[in-house]
Amino acid sequence: MKLHNISINNLRRRKAKMAFLTIGLMVGIATIVTLVTITSSMSRDIGKKMDEFGANILIMPQSNDLSMSYGGISLGRVTFDQREIREEDLAKITTIRNHRNILAVSPKVLGGIRLGTRDALLVGVDFEKELKMKQWWSIFGEVPKKEDEILLGSAAADSVHLTPGDTVAVAGRTFTVSGVLAETGSQDDSLVFMPLRGAQRLLGKEGRITLVEVAALCSGCPIGDMVVQIAEKLPDARVTAIQQVVESRLKALDHFRRFAFAVAGVVVFIGSLIVFVTMMGSVNERTTEIGVFRAIGFRKSHIIRIILLEAALVSLLAGLLGYAAGMGGAGIALPFMAETKDAALVWDGTVMAGSILLSLVVGMLASLYPALHASRMDPTEALRAL
């Protein structure tokens, strides 16, 4: 027989009251869990989309002499390229503090070539990395695997009337068109792609890189910081962040999150009021009982402990159930709110721990006054005849 036996047995006997108390607190916790989970699932969803948009950091050689453009961003003059990035410098990018946020680093070498009868811009890429970054690419034919294979942008292919399997002469060598890109609506349409090594050799730029695209896994990751970190590692390069449309979406989501927290705050406040009123009623109902405890020598602190322990047990249960119910609610609501169909629920241990902790804090705070009130009850109540 210890004080906690009293608390536990009382809760067991008053199942209905306890259920009411638990539900009151649970609804508040569940609301918070639902809103938090939905917003974080949605921002992950948007983040995923952002990754699909491609690179968000561009690394170019320091140069004042500009003549070419890639994606609306000017590039260093490729024909006078003393300041190109060395290939061995690439490894430094993955040593930045936020290196975990880096999804892919795709180095490129650029140069003008004559494709059949036309001038074209040749881009040497590491296809494995490039495809990781440009997930929207769809290719008719094959991805080039050998150094004498090329991939053509749709416009480039049209202009020289080439289809997969054809051969073409470039700088005196014969290349096979292994694939043609479906139209992307971007600058990629007019480019000629080939494996990085082959392009470097063809352009006479062995071991050198014209520009590097970096895709950072970003739902709220610190792009600005990463830019600074990469710039520190590569002092000869110019590092720029590409502003994405999705960032404004994240901002909108942030507004929604704030609104959600305000709503959740109100619901939790109501939950705490329910706890307060119910505990107060329960304490008043138990006047005689508490009088008996005091009469047989329980200290005020013992009474407070009994009441708060009851509150803690109920809050713990409410926190657990609230988390479960909240995740359930989020699971139901997410498909209606997310942008993509396969948006996944984010199961987050901190949300679970947080909801239990919050439930405990709210439940205990709301029960503090009832517990104090109980401890101040007059022990002579026990002597009064009913």
Place this chain on the structure above:
Amino acid sequence: MALITIENLKKHYRSGDDIVAALRGVSLTIEQGEFVTIMGQSGSGKSTLLSVLGGMNHPTEGEVEMAGVKLYRLPGERLADFRAEKLGFVFQSFHLIPYLTARENVMLPLAITKMKKAEKVKAADQALERVGLAGKAARLPNQLSGGEQERVAIARAIVNNPPILLADEPTGNLDSATSEEVMNLFRRLNEEGQTVVMVTHNPENCAYADRTISLRDGVIVEERRGATPARSAA
């Protein structure tokens, strides 16, 4: 030496604008091992006297000394500790905790002690045995008869062997046959050395006591001593 000494005890209550004097100068000594009943009509001040004796009601004036301790000079929660160590209470309506079994109810005063669980269970079972309820330890109060509930309440009051047992109308809710059983139990405990102070308005109960004090309007009006106490059946 006297176990309980009360000197010129006064207790005034405020009732609206009026001040009601519940006790108007009561002096009394109770010896170790005595069985004392306090008689009186409703409003005579007997319940107030018991609550003051029980360390639950600060007197307006006067001093209460129990087991060598000046009760109302104890600071704050030391008074609660005193109740836990020195006093056993039997309440009028038993006041068992409905969600605890008989054994758990008896163990209640031990819940705040540092005794080991096995010792608590042993003490509770011994107390239940002393009141003749050894076989009903696992029952809840609503599975016990009125007399049995009263005996659980008595077991709870004696489980920590307090020097003083205080009882408030212990037979108030019992029929006469059960009342007799309960009074015999008090008598037997007293014969085993337990000091008992009982408040009652039933004159029949006084037959079990060594001494009866009658209160009226907050003062002692009569004190009968050494009557022939009815002996317990056991």
